[in-house]
Amino acid sequence: MIKKILSVALLICAFAEFASAQQTNDIAMLTNESTNSTASEVNTATSETAEARYTLDSYGSTTKLKTAFEDEHFLGGETTIKWNLFQQNYKRVYEQTVGLSGSSVEIIKPTVFNAVNKVNNYYKKLLNSNSANKEEVAGILNHILDCANLLCYEEDTKRIEAEIKNAKNNQEIVQVFAAIRIAYH
Numbered sequence: 481m482i483k484k485i486l487s488v489a490l491l492i493c494a495f496a497e498f499a500s501a502q503q504t505n506d507i508a509m510l511t512n513e514s515t516n517s518t519a520s521e522v523n524t525a526t527s528e529t530a531e532a533r534y535t536l537d538s539y540g541s542t543t544k545l546k547t548a549f550e551d552e553h554f555l556g557g558e559t560t561i562k563w564n565l566f567q568q569n570y571k572r573v574y575e576q577t578v579g580l581s582g583s584s585v586e587i588i589k590p591t592v593f594n595a596v597n598k599v600n601n602y603y604k605k606l607l608n609s610n611s612a613n614k615e616e617v618a619g620i621l622n623h624i625l626d627c628a629n630l631l632c633y634e635e636d637t638k639r640i641e642a643e644i645k646n647a648k649n650n651q652e653i654v655q656v657f658a659a660i661r662i663a664y665h
Contacts, residue, residue: 562625
């Protein structure tokens, strides 16, 4: 009898954690595939003009959202805010209260999460070796973080994730994100 009560209580607690983790932060997003083949309106500071194959609609602003813990990004400023929001959106930490000690971390959309981290590390190395312009890198990473923060809430991202998986290097990953146009409303 006590085992049944404890298991029901554990399920209720787990459901409450899961439900609170699924809430959005005052941002509504919608992905529509673009049917036109015009050049992207997003300035990603790359030498090639990417075709806008995807469109993300953004309703709201990320600049007024605050995270619980803020880590300074190597580019600072606006990129730090977007980076912390990215970390908050993609990592879900579940504390274990009964039985096991410690916590578990769930990564939402690991393909996008890993791609953004890979590109971030790539540009960090380029800046450390003075092989890239800080303003251009900030523009590229800000666009990638904007896209990633919108993709986190999308349900149907299989095509974008497949393109990211098929990318052979960091530049191809950047081109996948450059093919995403964000429409701010």
